[in-house]
Amino acid sequence: DVKVTQSSRYLVKRTGEKVFLECVQDMDHENMFWYRQDPGLGLRLIYFSYDVKMKEKGDIPEGYSVSREKKERFSLILESASTNQTSMYLCASSFAAGLFYEQYFGPGTRLTVT
Amino acid sequence: TQLLEQSPQFLSIQEGENLTVYCNSSSVFSSLQWYRQEPGEGPVLLVTVVTGGEVKKLKRLTFQFGDARKDSSLHITAAQPGDTGLYLCADPLTDSWGKFQFGAGTQVVVTP
Numbered sequence: 641d642v643k644v645t646q647s648s649r650y651l652v653k654r655t656g657e658k659v660f661l662e663c664v665q666d667m668d669h670e671n672m673f674w675y676r677q678d679p680g681l682g683l684r685l686i687y688f689s690y691d692v693k694m695k696e697k698g699d700i701p702e703g704y705s706v707s708r709e710k711k712e713r714f715s716l717i718l719e720s721a722s723t724n725q726t727s728m729y730l731c732a733s734s735f736a737a738g739l740f741y742e743q744y745f746g747p748g749t750r751l752t753v754t
Numbered sequence: 755t756q757l758l759e760q761s762p763q764f765l766s767i768q769e770g771e772n773l774t775v776y777c778n779s780s781s782v783f784s785s786l787q788w789y790r791q792e793p794g795e796g797p798v799l800l801v802t803v804v805t806g807g808e809v810k811k812l813k814r815l816t817f818q819f820g821d822a823r824k825d826s827s828l829h830i831t832a833a834q835p836g837d838t839g840l841y842l843c844a845d846p847l848t849d850s851w852g853k854f855q856f857g858a859g860t861q862v863v864v865t866p
Contacts, residue, residue, distance in 0.1 A: 644796070671852040680763070682842065682858035683797075690852075698853075730796050734852040739804070740785050741852035743844075745796030 643667070644746035646731050652752045659718040661749050663731030670735065672714035673743070674698075674706060677728040689714055721753045758843055758857035766863045770832055775860040777843030778825045784846065786826050788817060791840040791859070800828075833864045 647662035665672065671690050675683040675698075685698030687706040695706050703725060707715045714733075718725055731746040759778045767773050777786065785804045789797035801810050803819035803826060810817045814837075816829040830837055840861050844854040 649794075673853075675856075680858055683856040685853065688853060732796070736852065740787075740802055740846050741854075742787075742799055742802070743797075743852070743854060745798070747794070747796050 644731060644733055644744050646729075646746040646749050648749050649747060650750050650752075652754065653718075653721050654754055655722060657718075657721050657753075659721050659751065659753075661716040661718075661729055661731075661751070663714045663716070663746055664712050665714075665733040665744070666712065667733065667735070667744070668711065669733035669744075670711075671733060671741070672708065673732040673734070674704075674714065674716045675730045675732065676700070677730055677748070683730065686716065721751075723753050725751065726753045727751060758845060758855060760841075760843060760857035760860050762860060763858070764861045764863075766865065767833055769834055769864055769866050771864075772829065772831050773833055773862065774827055774829045775841050775862070776825065776827050777857055779845070780824070782823045783819075783826070784823075786819060786823075787844045787846065787854070788826070788828055789842040789844060791842060793839070797840075797842055830862075833862075835864050835866055838862060838864050 644665045673688040674686040689695045689708040705717045729749045732743045734741045734743040788800045791797040806823045807821045808819040814831045840859040842859045843857045847853045
């Protein structure tokens with residue numbers, strides 16, 4: 641079974657803190673993604689990476705950065721956390737299953753910024 | 755990027771009832787995926803539909819892809835409390851390194 645793990649299920653941070661969210665996948669997938677999920681807005685893509693050290697901005701990259709030094713690990717960094725970054729953060733990896741891609745998600749990190 | 759509209763936003767039913775949720779777009783889908791997200795977990799892929807008019811069955815779940823490939827539906831027969839969750843449709847974007855566009859989801863609650 642594909643496994644995507646995230647470093648924390650719940651996290652509480654203060655405004656201005658630097659926050660690291662880590663994600664690890666064990667299936668040698670090329671592509672990895674960070675989303676945030678807010679009620680009524682669905683999943684919005686923050687950043688994705690299609691190879692080690694390669695990254696591209698998604699739809700809402702402001703206030704975030706990412707790091708992918710190893711294929712299996714993709715980190716999301718909040719340089720200076722703000723209250724509007726309180727959200728559920730989902731990591732995913734994907735691979736091409738024939739003609740289309742399939743995504744596999746981690747359990748999510750619920751981040752609260754106070 | 756096409757927008758995916760899911761309806762209804764919320765659905766609450768009793769165990770044993772049937773339900774249908776919808777995913778629509780103004781543009782043609784190349785293919786469409788349905789995911790279910792249970793409370794406190796990440797989404798899990800249920801099915802991929804590819805061909806216009808396609809019908810796929812997964813136990814009590816029936817997935818249909820419209821002939822024009824602009825809409826899809828998910829029908830659950832005799833819903834059970836274990837079907838409770840957020841149902842998301844997703845469009846795998848072409849030429850996009852495996853990126854997806856997700857709808858906002860339909861929250862389904864099945865009460866015993």
